[in-house]
Amino acid sequence: MTVDVIVVGARVAGAATGMLLARAGLRVLVVDQAHFPSDTLSTHQIQVPGVARLARFGLLQPLLDAGTPPTPHVRFQAGGAVVEGEFPAYQGVNMMISPRRTVLDALLVDAARAAGAEVREGCSLVNLVKDRGRVSGVHLQDRRSGRLMLESAALVIGADGKHSKVAQLAGAAERRRVAARTFAFYGYWDGLPVKGGEIYSGTGFAASAWPTNDGLTMTYVAGPIANFEAIRRDPTAHLIAALDKAGSLGERARGAVQVGRTRGTSDLPNLVRAGHGAGWALAGDAGLVMDPITGLGIGHGLRDAELLSRAVLNGLGGAGDLPAALTRYEKQRNRETKPAFNWTLDVATLRGVNEIEEQLFRTIGADEVETSQFFGMLTGVVPMRSFFSPAHLIRLIGVKDFLRLARARSR
Numbered sequence: 001m002t003v004d005v006i007v008v009g010a011r012v013a014g015a016a017t018g019m020l021l022a023r024a025g026l027r028v029l030v031v032d033q034a035h036f037p038s039d040t041l042s043t044h045q046i047q048v049p050g051v052a053r054l055a056r057f058g059l060l061q062p063l064l065d066a067g068t069p070p071t072p073h074v075r076f077q078a079g080g081a082v083v084e085g086e087f088p089a090y091q092g093v094n095m096m097i098s099p100r101r102t103v104l105d106a107l108l109v110d111a112a113r114a115a116g117a118e119v120r121e122g123c124s125l126v127n128l129v130k131d132r133g134r135v136s137g138v139h140l141q142d143r144r145s146g147r148l149m150l151e152s153a154a155l156v157i158g159a160d161g162k163h164s165k166v167a168q169l170a171g172a173a174e175r176r177r178v179a180a181r182t183f184a185f186y187g188y189w190d191g192l193p194v195k196g197g198e199i200y201s202g203t204g205f206a207a208s209a210w211p212t213n214d215g216l217t218m219t220y221v222a223g224p225i226a227n228f229e230a231i232r233r234d235p236t237a238h239l240i241a242a243l244d245k246a247g248s249l250g251e252r253a254r255g256a257v258q259v260g261r262t263r264g265t266s267d268l269p270n271l272v273r274a275g276h277g278a279g280w281a282l283a284g285d286a287g288l289v290m291d292p293i294t295g296l297g298i299g300h301g302l303r304d305a306e307l308l309s310r311a312v313l314n315g316l317g318g319a320g321d322l323p324a325a326l327t328r329y330e331k332q333r334n335r336e337t338k339p340a341f342n343w344t345l346d347v348a349t350l351r352g353v354n355e356i357e358e359q360l361f362r363t364i365g366a367d368e369v370e371t372s373q374f375f376g377m378l379t380g381v382v383p384m385r386s387f388f389s390p391a392h393l394i395r396l397i398g399v400k401d402f403l404r405l406a407r408a409r410s411r
Contacts, residue, residue: 001137001152001153001154002027002029002137002151002152002153003026003027003028003029003118003151003152003153004021004026004027004028004153004154004155004316005018005021005026005027005028005029005153005154005155005156005157005312006028006029006030006031006137006138006151006153006155006156006157007021007028007029007030007031007117007157007159008031008032008125008138008156008157008158008159008160008165008166009030009031009032009158009159009160009161009164009166009284009286010030010031010032010034010036010105010108010109010112010119010121010159011032011040011101011105011108011159011161011284011301012104012105012108012284012298012301012302012305013159013283013284013285013286013301013302013304013305014030014032014157014159014160014283014284015030015105015108015109015111015112015119016057016108016112016301016302016305016306017157017159017283017304017305017308017309018030018112018115018117018119019057019108019111019112019114019115019117019305020057020115020305020306020309021117021309021312021313022112022115022116022117023115023116024309024313026312026313026316028112028116028117028118029117029118029120029151029153030109030112030117030118030119030120031119031120031123031124031125031138031140032109032119032120032121032122032123033122033123033124033143034121034122035121035122036105036106036109036121037102037103037105037106038101038102038105038106039100039101039102040101040105041186041263041265042101042186042292042297042298043184043186043220043292043295043297043298044098044099044100044101044210044212044218044298045096045098045197045210045295045298045299046096046097046098046099046104046298046299046302047096047295047296047298047299047378047379047380048087048088048090048093048094048095048096048376048379048380048381049090049091049299049303049379049380049381050298050299050302050303051093051095051096051097052090052091052092052093053299053302053303053306054302055091055092055093056091057111058111059107059108059111060093060097062107063097063099063103063104063107064097066099066103066107066213067103067213067214067215068097068098068099068103068212068213069097069098069211069212069213070095070097071095071096071097071098071196071197071210071211072086072087072094072095072096072196073085073086073195073196073197074086074087074096074196074197074198074199074375074378075195075196075197075198075199076199076200076201076361076374076375076378077198077199077200077201077246077247078200078201078202078352078353078357078358078361079202079352079353079357079358079361080358081353081358081359081360081361081362081365082361082365083361083364083365083371083374083375084365084371085368085371085372085375086371086372086375087372087375087376087379087381088372088373088375088376088381088382090376090381096197096210096379098197098210098211098212098218099212099213100212100213100214103213104298109121120140120142122142122143122144123140123141123142123143123149124140124141124143125138125139125140125160125165125166125169126138126139126140126141126148127139127169128156128166128169128170128280129150129152130279133278134278134279135156135170135277135278135279135280136152136153136279137150137151137152137153137156138150138151138153138156154279154316154322155279155280155281155312155316155322156279156280156281157280157281157282157283157308157312158170158172158280158281158282158283158286158287159282159283159284159286159301160286161284161285161286162267162269162271162285162286162289164273164282164285164286164287166280166282166286167273167282167286167287170277170280171277172273172274172277172280172282172287173273173274174271174272174273174274175272175273175274175334176270176271176272176341177269177270177271177272178269178270178271178345179225179269179270180225180266180267180268180269180270180291181224181225181268181270181291181345181348181349181350182206182222182223182224182225182268182291182293182348182350183222183223183224183225183227183228183231183232183264183265183266183268184220184221184222184264184265184268184292184293185220185221185231185235185238185239185242185262185263185264186218186219186220186262186263186264187218187219187236187239187253187258187260187262187263188212188216188217188218188219188258188259188260189216189217189218189219189253189256189257189258189259190215190216190256190257190258190259191255191256191257192209192217192219192249192252192253192255192256193217193252194209194210194211194217196211197209197210197211198210198246198247198249199378200245200246200247200249201347201352201353202245202246202350202352203350203351203352204223204224204350204352205221205222205223205242205245205246205350206220206221206222206293206347206350207219207220207221207222207242207243207245207246207249208220208295209246209249216259217256219239219243219249219253220292221238221239221242221243221246222291222293222348222350223238223242223350224350225266225268228266232264232266235262235263235264236258236261236262239253239262240253240254268291268292269289270289270290270291270341270344270345270348271288271289271290272287272288272334272337272341273286273287273288274287274330275287275288275326275329275330275333275334276323276326276327276329276330278323281308281311281312281326281329283301283304283305283308284297284300284301284304284305285297285301287304287330287333288300288304288333288334288337288341290340290341290344290345291344291345291347291348293344293347293348294340294343294344294347294378296340296344296380299380300337303333303336304333307329307332307333308326308329310329311325311326311328311329312325312326339383339384339385340380340384343384354408356397356401356404356405356408357405357408359397359401360393360396360397360401360405363396363397364396370396373387374387390402393405
């Protein structure tokens with residue numbers, strides 16, 4: 001075999017997986033059609049568990065040194081209720097970060113190379129090589145010269161995004177698919193002041209603002225998918241109109257300078273694919289993708305890299321059983337993601353909040369400990385099941401309002 005593992009896709013999940021496998025001593029080839037640094041449409045947010053992973057990987061400080069602002073403080077507003085405070089500490093980390101993808105992805109690619117992986121940029125997957133039904137390698141093409149290459153490996157990992165060619169060619173089964181519910185538009189601003197992260201939820205819209213590199217603030221707005229075609233004709237006007245519904249964000253944006261054009265998409269599927277098959281596996285958005293409204297994608301990509309690399313090392317080492325190890329990886333991925341997937345689908349309905357929910361948020365916002373636990377739930381530190389358990393909700397709003405809330409949510 002040419003190498004032990006071939007990773008197709010060198011953004012977050014792919015570069016991180018290649019880095020971890022190479023650090024463990026495997027021969028790794030990582031390929032991507034892009035040349036880095038390379039931008040891509042993104043919500044930018046790395047939730048607290050993802051930041052903790054970057055710290056364990058030795059990559060958090062380089063990101064901070066590159067001018068990525070730490071974000072320990074966040075403000076959440078739903079209707080008239082405001083919850084504002086700090087994240088709880090998790091493995092010594094109590095902040096989110098929102099790096100530009102030109103910074104984050106290039107850093108991960110460099111880290112993969114430094115670990116010993118071969119990284120080929122400007123290189124596209126043409127086809128998978130199969131031997132008696134098992135994937136055993138790849139046909140690649142250099143995008144500049146057109147040169148074709150054949151590489152073989154014990155495992156091919158697809159980390160090539162939500163429209164994964166590896167998944168398509170391998171015939172990866174779809175475990176669950178839910179149609180897109182929102183569209184998203186993004187903009188960067190110079191001179192838009194924020195204390196930390198800001199999140200706004202209302203009927204028919206969602207908006208947020210996050211500090212990022214170069215002193216800029218990134219804003220995100222979401223709307224119902226049915227409105228996309230009409231709104232895309234003047235996305236900046238829609239962006240400002242949506243920010244006008246989000247506290248003083250619209251006013252602050254008007255006092256700032258927009259950097260670059262407004263970018264948006266309606267290509268926001270909610271999809272869970274099989275995580276592995278004969279000679280192949282999937283990581284990041286290639287295996288599981290959801291609406292970006294909850295900002296979990298980058299963190300999930302880093303998690304997949306860690307879980308999958310551990311499975312590969314267990315499966316390829318000694319008398320290891322690679323299919324069994326990959327099955328455990330997929331089960332753990334699905335188990336950890338299911339609550340967030342369902343919650344994201346609910347948030348993406350953009351239904352706003354009712355009177356009881358607004359009161360619940362007011363109660364949370366009046367208590368420093370509950371505020372920290374709430375933001376811990378949003379970022380993936382506090383389990384959703386425990387935060388939204390009947391016992392916890394009853395303690396917050398009482399039995400009568402809990403029953404009213406349950407009846408309202410069941411309709």
